[in-house]
Amino acid sequence: MAKTSTLNSMNTSHEKAVQAILYGQSCAKRLKLQLDHPMADGRSVSNYDLAKSIVHCFSSAISIFSDKPKSEDNLFSDLSSRDSSSSSPPPPPPLPQRSHSKKRKNNNTNSSENWRHDSPDPNYYDGFLWRKYGQKTIKQSKHQRSYYRCSYNIDHACGARKHEQKIKDNPPVYRTTYFGHHTCNINHNQDAGLTTVGDSVNDLENSRMIWFGEDLDQEKESHTSGLSVSVKHEEGSIKEETMDQYRHRGITSHDKDCQNVIKENHQPSPSGSYTPPSSSGSEIDMFDSDLLVEDLDLWDRYDMYDFGLR
DNA sequence: CGTATTTGACCACA
DNA sequence: TGTGGTCAAATACG
Numbered sequence: 528m529a530k531t532s533t534l535n536s537m538n539t540s541h542e543k544a545v546q547a548i549l550y551g552q553s554c555a556k557r558l559k560l561q562l563d564h565p566m567a568d569g570r571s572v573s574n575y576d577l578a579k580s581i582v583h584c585f586s587s588a589i590s591i592f593s594d595k596p597k598s599e600d601n602l603f604s605d606l607s608s609r610d611s612s613s614s615s616p617p618p619p620p621p622l623p624q625r626s627h628s629k630k631r632k633n634n635n636t637n638s639s640e641n642w643r644h645d646s647p648d649p650n651y652y653d654g655f656l657w658r659k660y661g662q663k664t665i666k667q668s669k670h671q672r673s674y675y676r677c678s679y680n681i682d683h684a685c686g687a688r689k690h691e692q693k694i695k696d697n698p699p700v701y702r703t704t705y706f707g708h709h710t711c712n713i714n715h716n717q718d719a720g721l722t723t724v725g726d727s728v729n730d731l732e733n734s735r736m737i738w739f740g741e742d743l744d745q746e747k748e749s750h751t752s753g754l755s756v757s758v759k760h761e762e763g764s765i766k767e768e769t770m771d772q773y774r775h776r777g778i779t780s781h782d783k784d785c786q787n788v789i790k791e792n793h794q795p796s797p798s799g800s801y802t803p804p805s806s807s808g809s810e811i812d813m814f815d816s817d818l819l820v821e822d823l824d825l826w827d828r829y830d831m832y833d834f835g836l837r
Numbered sequence: 838c839g840t841a842t843t844t845g846a847c848c849a850c851a
Numbered sequence: 852t853g854t855g856g857t858c859a860a861a862t863a864c865g
Contacts, residue, residue, distance in 0.1 A: 659842060661857060674856070678841095690856090 643704045645694070655709060657689060668692060683711035
């Protein structure tokens with residue numbers, strides 16, 4: 528429906544993929560330059576953000592090149608209420624979980640189901656700490672659904688919740704559906720620079736990072752059947768890698784104080800100043816640094832590949 | 838021993 | 852009335 532009209536207003540998929548790759552290349556070159564000259568001034572973007580952007584650009588390109596239209600695997604199911612709406616009011620805060628009764632919330636309404644994320648990794652780290660409060664066998668699915676709420680549910684009266692359910696066996700795909708929003712204002716992503724989904728309140732920018740510039744209407748047409756598992760798998764491995772970095776730094780997702788540790792270990796910059804260990808610069812070396820995009824306007828130009836780095 | 842997870846029961850909604 | 856969401860006691864874990 529809106530697919531064609533949206534596509535008309537955008538470049539073709541091929542062009543978008545090319546743009547993604549080119550932009551990733553630019554980021555890689557920029558990263559190389561920054562690594563070559565770590566003491567140079569004028570670094571508006573951290574190395575890690577650059578690396579993150581590179582990964583997503585290529586993931587985006589792969590996704591575009593994949594045979595299926597991008598499904599909601601790494602996107603949100605209810606984008607219309609969130610899309611580009613700095614003007615639209617944030618969703619109303621969820622009701623406190625601790626009502627006197629076991630009242631069921633209206634989770635089935637589109638307005639309360641904020642977004643979903645599919646991942647091949649059941650331990651997918653989205654930057655927030657969650658506490659499991661239930662597990663249920665779902666009639667429609669052979670897999671059980673796990674219920675989580677924000678670990679700061681009590682401390683900060685945070686009403687964010689999520690459901691996690693395995694929706695596909697081979698390859699495994701785990702769908703996480705998020706409800707409500709974080710009022711705890713604790714998003715480890717900001718410090719970790721993780722390429723994950725974020726708070727539904729003030730992480731609209733974060734959420735953009737996995738839109739990949741695809742038209743959103745297209746998302747609504749394709750559903751769970753069209754998972755770009757290969758792409759997601761790559762992302763999952765990357766996230767695991769990122770988590771390993773945390774673990775190496777003595778931070779685990781189960782550490783309730785980890786956000787404090789992170790904040791202490793990192794600069795307060797939202798984009799994060801943490802530079803991951805450069806495992807190998809070999810790939811970067813293939814780029815010619817004289818092609819490096821110095822003009823930051825290009826970042827704006829490729830804003831659709833902005834994954835929440837700014 | 839404190840905290841997180843599990844699990845059966847309870848409850849509301851369709 | 853069936854299903855799914857939540858509670859809270861029991862259990863597991865570090």
